[in-house]
């Protein structure tokens with residue numbers, strides 16, 4: 001195998017923001033009189049915003065109309081954005097920046113492959129967006145992980161083959177997506 005590129009998930013890989021998704025969904029579950037355990041939250045990692053909301057509603061036995069769901073998803077996102085507003089470059093996880101810089105030296109391009117619709121905004125806040133050749137986020141895909149669409153679009157943006165590309169992920173759904181796309185999962 002000749003390494004031609006790397007794709008990074010964002011929440012939980014580049015930045016320690018997964019904890020803020022957890023806090024926000026837990027707050028919503030509490031609002032319905034329930035809770036969200038760490039184990040339940042693991043199932044939400046890499047899942048889209050609406051997919052996560054459906055899970056919270058189901059776990060709490062709550063039914064909502066499509067219009068109400070849109071409002072609830074907006075509310076969760078407001079809570080999440082308030083929390084990530086306090087993030088700075090120090091929240092970039094250990095080793096990420098030095099690894100990306102090493103890739104740059106080796107002329108190995110990198111892409112973002114995140115399910116989050118907030119991913120590009122957050123990378124800009126961290127001032128690291130310019131380090132990525134291609135940015136694929138929750139706004140540019142139709143199918144959620146474990147579907148490999150987000151990583152296949154990343155590889156296409158880098159103009160490389162999946163089998164020569166590493167995908168860095170923190171969620172089991174993301175690892176399944178990487179395997180399904182023929183990537184090297186880490």
Ligand code: B16
Pocket residue numbers: 009010011012018021044045046047048049052077113114115116117118119138171
């Ligand atoms: P948003 P990743 C995913 O990001 C998170 O793991 C997941 O918890 C979240 O629900 C999803 O993004 C959608 O996020 O509400 O910001 O669009 O891990 O794929 O970078």
Ligand code: MG
Pocket residue numbers: 009010011012013018045046169170171174
């Ligand atoms: Mg993640």
